[in-house]
Amino acid sequence: AQTVTQSQPEMSVQEAETVTLSCTYDTSESNYYLFWYKQPPSRQMILVIRQEAYKQQNATENRFSVNFQKAAKSFSLKISDSQLGDTAMYFCARSRGATNKLIFGTGTLLAVQP
Amino acid sequence: DTAVSQTPKYLVTQMGNDKSIKCEQNLGHDTMYWYKQDSKKFLKIMFSYNNKELIINETVPNRFSPKSPDKAHLNLHINSLELGDSAVYFCASSPAGHNEQFFGPGTRLTVL
Numbered sequence: 001a002q003t004v005t006q007s008q009p010e011m012s013v014q015e016a017e018t019v020t021l022s023c024t025y026d027t028s029e030s031n032y033y034l035f036w037y038k039q040p041p042s043r044q045m046i047l048v049i050r051q052e053a054y055k056q057q058n059a060t061e062n063r064f065s066v067n068f069q070k071a072a073k074s075f076s077l078k079i080s081d082s083q084l085g086d087t088a089m090y091f092c093a094r095s096r097g098a099t100n101k102l103i104f105g106t107g108t109l110l111a112v113q114p
Numbered sequence: 115d116t117a118v119s120q121t122p123k124y125l126v127t128q129m130g131n132d133k134s135i136k137c138e139q140n141l142g143h144d145t146m147y148w149y150k151q152d153s154k155k156f157l158k159i160m161f162s163y164n165n166k167e168l169i170i171n172e173t174v175p176n177r178f179s180p181k182s183p184d185k186a187h188l189n190l191h192i193n194s195l196e197l198g199d200s201a202v203y204f205c206a207s208s209p210a211g212h213n214e215q216f217f218g219p220g221t222r223l224t225v226l
Contacts (some may be wrong), residue, residue: 033213039155045204045217089155095213099170100145102215104157 004094006105013082014113020067021077021108023092033095034068034075035102040088048090051075079110087112117141118218120205126224127195134191135221137205144210145169146188148180151202151220163188195225 004025013019025034036048051059051068058066063080079086092105118139127133139146147170148160162170163182177193192199205218 035214037217043202043220043222045206045220047214047216050214091157093157099162100208100213100215101147101159101162101170102149102157103159107155 004092004103004105006090006092006108008108009106010109010111012111012113013079015082015084017082018078018080019082019110021079021090021092021110023075023077023105025073025075025092025094025103025105027073027094027096029096034066035093035095036064036066036075036077037091037093037104038086038088039091039107040085045091049077082112084112084114086110118205118207118216120203120218120221122221123219124222124224126226128226129195129197131195132191132193133195133223134189135203135205135223137188137190137218139186139205139207139216139218141207141209141216142186143207143216144185145208146182146185147206147208147215148188148190149204149206149217151204153201157204161188161190192223195223197225199223200225 032053034051038046038048049061065078067076089107091107093102121136145164147162151157161180166182179191182188202220204220206215208215
């Protein structure tokens, strides 16, 4: 099965500290895209960061960066200098096929503590 | 200047009723999607349209019927609503040649 696995259902981090969320995936495709989406209590789905599988360089967006290990099919998200507003459910997702449908993981609920 | 909008945001209805959820995007994107998020927060693709043509139709009951009158709109009609249809339904869109999807605010459907 072509799945996306997030092994940490919940995580907690102190404000200003760094936290890493794990994601592994399974695919037989050679070219695909990986994403991290954030869903705060407002339920809006917000794109945090995106990685193209054919690019070796890890994507970075301000305090958010990824560690993409293609051979290991691993795509973790690092949040530096955590802020209270980072409290949300985080979903890892992979695009699949020409139709570009997203396959989502089960999510990691991150709580940033003051 | 809302990018992807959905109406209504909340929908409470009785079992057996028929209801529709509307989605509109003003981003000029070619492809639109419907996703379902269940009570455990799991998100799953339901349908996708590209330029008004259905390109994804996952294993979804026939009671669900998407309709795309033009490439800026994708509506979801649900017949004979069941308790298990209670969920949050998200519309999303993406531009041609890109994989990034932009989501609407979601519609929380509650079937009593």
